[in-house]
Amino acid sequence: MAETTTAKIFDYPRNAWYVAAWDHEVTRTPLARTIAGRPLALFRTEDGAPVALADACWHRLAPLSMGKVIGDELQCPYHGIRYDRTGRCTAMPAQETINPSAMVPSFPIVDRYRYVWVWVGDAALADPSTIPDMHQMTSPEWTGDGELIHAECNYQLVVDNLMDLTHEEFVHTSSIGQDALSESEFVTSHTDTTVTVERWMIDIEAPPFWLKNMRDKFPGFSGRVDRWQIIHFEAPSTICLDVGVAATGTGAPEGDRSAGVNGYVMNTITPETDRTSHYFWSFQRNYRLDSQFITTQLRNGVHGVFSEDEMMLQAQQAAIDANPDYEFYSLNIDAGGMWVRRLLERMLEAEGRMAVPAAVGS
Numbered sequence: 001m002a003e004t005t006t007a008k009i010f011d012y013p014r015n016a017w018y019v020a021a022w023d024h025e026v027t028r029t030p031l032a033r034t035i036a037g038r039p040l041a042l043f044r045t046e047d048g049a050p051v052a053l054a055d056a057c058w059h060r061l062a063p064l065s066m067g068k069v070i071g072d073e074l075q076c077p078y079h080g081i082r083y084d085r086t087g088r089c090t091a092m093p094a095q096e097t098i099n100p101s102a103m104v105p106s107f108p109i110v111d112r113y114r115y116v117w118v119w120v121g122d123a124a125l126a127d128p129s130t131i132p133d134m135h136q137m138t139s140p141e142w143t144g145d146g147e148l149i150h151a152e153c154n155y156q157l158v159v160d161n162l163m164d165l166t167h168e169e170f171v172h173t174s175s176i177g178q179d180a181l182s183e184s185e186f187v188t189s190h191t192d193t194t195v196t197v198e199r200w201m202i203d204i205e206a207p208p209f210w211l212k213n214m215r216d217k218f219p220g221f222s223g224r225v226d227r228w229q230i231i232h233f234e235a236p237s238t239i240c241l242d243v244g245v246a247a248t249g250t251g252a253p254e255g256d257r258s259a260g261v262n263g264y265v266m267n268t269i270t271p272e273t274d275r276t277s278h279y280f281w282s283f284q285r286n287y288r289l290d291s292q293f294i295t296t297q298l299r300n301g302v303h304g305v306f307s308e309d310e311m312m313l314q315a316q317q318a319a320i321d322a323n324p325d326y327e328f329y330s331l332n333i334d335a336g337g338m339w340v341r342r343l344l345e346r347m348l349e350a351e352g353r354m355a356v357p358a359a360v361g362s
């Protein structure tokens with residue numbers, strides 16, 4: 001691929017489902033969170049339904065997230081106006097009539113895959129059937145757990161990080177990095193809403209993280225492995241990594257993974273501002289489902305790996321901001337990430353917003 005320049009601070013679509021929180025974070029105590037530039041107050045009604053209201057009172061803009069949930073209503077912390085789940089005012093202090101214009105915006109919100117998804121764009125377009133597929137989060141065939149990282153960078157930098165995993169060789173040397181990553185070929189494909197990058201490493205040493213997982217499933221395992229990384233991107237910013245290793249020569253590339261271990265790293269990145277993101281991840285596995293010990297060990301292990309990414313991404317964003325006149329260039333390894341940008345540009349164009357020009361030949 002020829003060298004190309006591309007946008008560094010990439011705008012985010014608004015007509016999209018974004019994860020606002022883990023399901024357990026949204027409770028009867030309001031939660032303040034900014035999603036795609038929109039400050040929200042999130043809470044649950046008495047029957048457990050999630051609610052997202054704009055986090056500014058109609059009266060004097062006090063943050064509703066500092067208020068109190070009473071029944072199914074949110075009470076402003078300043079002068080006590082109450083709002084129902086649609087954002088309509090139901091009670092005003094010291095007056096009997098309610099000003100009919102008293103409303104705050106409410107936003108479509110759905111519980112799915114252990115996450116709470118919100119739509120801050122045009123509500124008429126919010127169709128829950130378009131929520132990205134993350135079924136390994138709740139399928140009985142998988143188990144696992146994860147975390148939320150507050151990433152100090154534009155969401156696109158996190159997406160780039162996950163669309164090209166050759167960085168493991170340099171950033172994650174003690175766990176999953178190995179030379180075979182950048183030495184192996186990969187295949188990129190796409191549809192209108194998805195991008196897939198598939199890479200196989202045949203007959204290699206298992207790196208420490210995967211050797212440990214093999215021994216969790218096959219005690220005493222030793223020998224060489226076939227390793228796979230299949231990156232599934234779904235617009236605008238969900239990336240599920242199908243990753244694993246199997247004893248070499250047992251047919252994993254042809255589809256028989258029974259002599260191996262398989263994980264799905266479920267990542268979804270929500271823009272907060274131009275330069276900050278909510279990065280939700282979970283490591284799901286389909287073996288030893290009963291072992292909370294392994295679940296906790298894996299979560300802690302991946303936490304360590306992703307802390308290495310977090311430091312790199314924060315440093316990268318700082319360097320971008322400190323060098324505004326410098327460009328980005330792209331290499332062969334960025335093929336998946338470049339497709340992602342094309343899909344996102346189309347989404348931005350469909351919203352009538354100019355995408356920052358990308359892929360300008362140099």
Ligand code: FES
Pocket residue numbers: 057058059060061062076077078079080081
């Ligand atoms: S600012 Fe909310 S009631 Fe006054």
Ligand SMILES: [Fe+2]
Pocket residue numbers: 161167168171172305306309
């Ligand atoms: Fe990484």
